[in-house]
Amino acid sequence: MTGGPCRVGPLDQASLLGSIALAAMIALVGCSSGRQDAGQTGISACMDPVEARSADIRRNLGALRGAPICYRRQTVSEGPFQWVFHVLEHTKAPKGPFWVVPHDNENAAFDAGVHAVLTYGGGLLAVDSSGNRTRYGQDPNRNFSRSRSESRLCSGQRRAAPRYTAAILGHYRGRSGPYLALHNNRNGHAGNGGSGNLSMALAGRSITSWPGAAVGSPALRDEDNLVFMADRHPPGTDANTRRRIAALNRAGLNVMHKEVTDRSFDCSMSDFVARHRLGDYYNIEAELGARRTQIEMVDRLMASIGIRPLRRAAANPFLD
Numbered sequence: 001m002t003g004g005p006c007r008v009g010p011l012d013q014a015s016l017l018g019s020i021a022l023a024a025m026i027a028l029v030g031c032s033s034g035r036q037d038a039g040q041t042g043i044s045a046c047m048d049p050v051e052a053r054s055a056d057i058r059r060n061l062g063a064l065r066g067a068p069i070c071y072r073r074q075t076v077s078e079g080p081f082q083w084v085f086h087v088l089e090h091t092k093a094p095k096g097p098f099w100v101v102p103h104d105n106e107n108a109a110f111d112a113g114v115h116a117v118l119t120y121g122g123g124l125l126a127v128d129s130s131g132n133r134t135r136y137g138q139d140p141n142r143n144f145s146r147s148r149s150e151s152r153l154c155s156g157q158r159r160a161a162p163r164y165t166a167a168i169l170g171h172y173r174g175r176s177g178p179y180l181a182l183h184n185n186r187n188g189h190a191g192n193g194g195s196g197n198l199s200m201a202l203a204g205r206s207i208t209s210w211p212g213a214a215v216g217s218p219a220l221r222d223e224d225n226l227v228f229m230a231d232r233h234p235p236g237t238d239a240n241t242r243r244r245i246a247a248l249n250r251a252g253l254n255v256m257h258k259e260v261t262d263r264s265f266d267c268s269m270s271d272f273v274a275r276h277r278l279g280d281y282y283n284i285e286a287e288l289g290a291r292r293t294q295i296e297m298v299d300r301l302m303a304s305i306g307i308r309p310l311r312r313a314a315a316n317p318f319l320d
């Protein structure tokens with residue numbers, strides 16, 4: 001935590017998870033002398049992105065420098081785990097779409113997120129795992145749960161994480177848009193000679209694949225480039241889900257849909273959002289390193305769901 005002014009963000013009062021445990025947590029939240037004690041959750045005041053201790057942000061400083069961006073560092077302490085999040089928000093359009101990048105080794109995903117914030121406003125939260133996929137032996141995208149009984153449904157979660165979950169999802173309070181995430185995955189899948197664990201060629205009991213139409217870059221047809229959606233319906237049975245999938249397919253985007261049940265719930269963000277019916281969810285998955293393709297996918301998804309780029313400032317008639 002850097003020194004200086006420190007305030008508790010609105011996310012700490014996340015009512016969407018309004019449990020008694022959270023109320024107790026809120027009572028504990030405080031910020032004194034810019035220092036955080038164990039057991040606290042907090043977020044810094046706005047800083048210049050130049051001050052961020054993050055290789056991801058350093059890599060993107062060229063694009064961020066001079067842009068209307070607030071960088072904040074958020075910390076969450078939960079049992080023995082001390083999580084650090086890097087948060088970027090557009091200061092002129094802070095209520096725009098908000099993206100979560102859970103895996104710190106997925107650089108194209110982070111870069112596509114920066115493109116999204118600069119183009120559409122809103123914000124981005126990236127979990128800091130020192131450049132690795134996991135931290136404390138915990139996959140940050142298998143760490144969404146709000147109780148011990150819920151956590152027990154997931155083999156990938158080491159302990160219940162109501163604070164972590166509230167701190168991340170609290171960023172969606174007051175936003176009308178969908179829950180959004182960005183990921184990268186390795187090529188193919190183990191079943192077809194590849195090394196990834198997610199692919200359009202992979203179907204399962206609760207997973208269905210819907211290939212995109214042949215528009216846009218040929219790379220959009222790659223089995224590893226897809227928009228992941230999750231809700232509680234089998235995709236053929238819910239008219240709204242079917243419409244959303246068809247719209248993305250028409251925009252040239254592959255879609256993978258997961259039906260979330262008690263049995264298939266895995267403590268990922270997608271599954272948590274679906275399980276608690278928090279709202280629409282889209283995760284853009286692109287092959288590792290496919291930065292340009294992932295940016296095209298961001299733009300196609302935004303257009304498909306009706307989110308427009310920020311307007312450029314009107315020309316000043318006194319300057320020409």
Ligand SMILES: [Zn+2]
Nearest residue numbers: 103106183184
């Ligand atoms: Zn990922």
